[in-house]
Amino acid sequence: MQEQSLIGAFEAPPQDAARAFRAALEALARPGTIHEIKGGQAPAPVSEAAASLLLTLCDPETPLCLMGRHDTPEIRDWIAFQIGAPIVGPESAMFALGTWTALQPITNFLIGTPEYPDRSTTLIVEMEALSQDGATLAGPGIKETATLALPDIEPFQMNHALFPLGVDFYFTAGTQIAGLPRSTRISGTQVLEATEAN
Amino acid sequence: MSDYNFAYLDEQTKRMIRRAILKGIAVPGYQVPFASREMPMPYGWGTGGVQVSAACLCPEDTLKVIDQGADDTTNAVSIRKFFEKTAEIAVTEKTREATVIQTRHRIPEEPLTEGQILVYQVPIPEPLRFLEPRETETRKMHALEEYGLMHVKLYEDIAKHGHIATSYAYPVKVEDRYVMDPSPIPKFDNPKMDMAAIQLFGAGREQRIYAVPPYTKVVSLDFEDHPFDPSKANHPCDLCGAEHTYLDEVIIDDEGGRMFVCSDTDYCAERQAEGHRGRLSPSENIEKAAE
Ligand SMILES: [Zn+2]
Numbered sequence: 001m002q003e004q005s006l007i008g009a010f011e012a013p014p015q016d017a018a019r020a021f022r023a024a025l026e027a028l029a030r031p032g033t034i035h036e037i038k039g040g041q042a043p044a045p046v047s048e049a050a051a052s053l054l055l056t057l058c059d060p061e062t063p064l065c066l067m068g069r070h071d072t073p074e075i076r077d078w079i080a081f082q083i084g085a086p087i088v089g090p091e092s093a094m095f096a097l098g099t100w101t102a103l104q105p106i107t108n109f110l111i112g113t114p115e116y117p118d119r120s121t122t123l124i125v126e127m128e129a130l131s132q133d134g135a136t137l138a139g140p141g142i143k144e145t146a147t148l149a150l151p152d153i154e155p156f157q158m159n160h161a162l163f164p165l166g167v168d169f170y171f172t173a174g175t176q177i178a179g180l181p182r183s184t185r186i187s188g189t190q191v192l193e194a195t196e197a198n
Numbered sequence: 199m200s201d202y203n204f205a206y207l208d209e210q211t212k213r214m215i216r217r218a219i220l221k222g223i224a225v226p227g228y229q230v231p232f233a234s235r236e237m238p239m240p241y242g243w244g245t246g247g248v249q250v251s252a253a254c255l256c257p258e259d260t261l262k263v264i265d266q267g268a269d270d271t272t273n274a275v276s277i278r279k280f281f282e283k284t285a286e287i288a289v290t291e292k293t294r295e296a297t298v299i300q301t302r303h304r305i306p307e308e309p310l311t312e313g314q315i316l317v318y319q320v321p322i323p324e325p326l327r328f329l330e331p332r333e334t335e336t337r338k339m340h341a342l343e344e345y346g347l348m349h350v351k352l353y354e355d356i357a358k359h360g361h362i363a364t365s366y367a368y369p370v371k372v373e374d375r376y377v378m379d380p381s382p383i384p385k386f387d388n389p390k391m392d393m394a395a396i397q398l399f400g401a402g403r404e405q406r407i408y409a410v411p412p413y414t415k416v417v418s419l420d421f422e423d424h425p426f427d428p429s430k431a432n433h434p435c436d437l438c439g440a441e442h443t444y445l446d447e448v449i450i451d452d453e454g455g456r457m458f459v460c461s462d463t464d465y466c467a468e469r470q471a472e473g474h475r476g477r478l479s480p481s482e483n484i485e486k487a488a489e
Pocket residue numbers: 435436437438439440443459460465466467469
């Protein structure tokens with residue numbers, strides 16, 4: 001086990017996790033808003049925001065899927081030591097972590113069942129930066145419309161079309177987080193490929 | 199107090215509750231199952247709401263707890279003290295100052311704002327339960343959007359009483375999809391549910407969490423020929439003169455004398471402090487006595 005896996009937990013777990021959860025709650029409850037979330041440090045290339053979100057929501061009860069450059073021995077060790085989540089493939093993941101490209105195709109993830117739409121995957125999409133300069137959002141949590149830079153448009157529209165089934169998204173970069181629940185309607189064609197981490 | 203049970207619950211339990219809350223936000227009005235924990239208080243005291251609050255509270259929060267609109271009932275005082283002790287958070291009776299508000303049976307009169315969370319204590323989360331006792335069946339009805347029976351029930355009310363008799367826990371439809379129990383608030387409060395704050399609902403005994411994000415469409419079920427009527431009593435408040443609030447009827451003497459006062463005690467007190475007067479305002483009586 002790498003020494004790196006022994007560090008990076010919250011300094012004051014109950015308080016830091018509570019603050020991180022509130023950021024995650026506000027982000028998902030108000031699509032298009034960007035929030036600070038910090039305190040967790042995982043091996044590169046995991047952002048502080050994604051590490052904090054994993055520490056806040058994941059544990060041995062939440063199968064986690066690591067994709068692309070987020071699936072390294074160092075990251076697996078860190079997850080094993082700090083979180084204890086079993087590492088699984090997309091078809092049984094409650095959470096998934098990776099860049100937008102690495103997470104494709106998102107149709108591999110769980111969308112829940114008509115009776116249990118909550119049995120679905122939450123995707124943590126690592127970005128180079130978060131910006132409100134992008135697609136137009138509407139729906140629950142949004143007064144009229146909001147905007148958010150998304151790495152794509154159509155897959156999110158298709159995901160929304162499955163409502164109340166579907167996956168939910170968090171976008172993370174540095175210490176910032178934004179959320180996009182399946183309930184959000186998306187319009188606009190602006191795709192900011194440059195914002196994706198690579 | 200140990201850091202490891204900030205807000206009473208252990209970290210693993212809070213993670214499980216937090217995940218359920220986020221699913222509730224993603225699917226507004228859908229009841230997310232969760233593994234409810236024993237709390238050091240009876241179920242009737244809103245252990246579902248207490249667990250949701252415990253999962254949300256940060257050290258920086260200011261908590262308000264109301265029961266039937268009042269901050270000073272045994273239930274409200276106990277829950278407030280519980281979190282003062284276990285989370286060392288600030289508390290308030292002022293709606294405006296609170297970041298988290300736990301409630302039973304009312305929505306505050308003052309409009310809630312962004313950044314606030316309203317946590318409801320829910321006794322029976324399933325709006326279809328009285329029509330269908332089997333959980334497997336109600337789950338199927340929600341999955342298929344089979345809400346015809348609910349409309350039939352409301353229409354039977356109209357046939358029997360000339361109007362829809364349900365006045366508490368009046369069912370709503372959230373974002374044109376799920377029929378939801380708004381908890382036993384008076385139907386007067388239903389229109390307030392389309393609000394700027396996050397609304398979270400916790401049912402402890404029934405082990406369900408559900409949510410309504412800010413600015414979400416919440417429509418009280420009704421019929422074209424019998425539109426929803428939030429029904430407001432025909433009196434102003436006898437203490438602050440408000441004509442737009444939900445009132446409680448209070449017996450004031452042995453001769454059956456009664457008065458109508460705002461059920462939201464903080465709102466009423468603030469109006470009185472601002473100089474608003476009602477028919478039986480104490481200060482006016484004092485002035486009269488002094489004359
Ligand atoms: Zn009043």
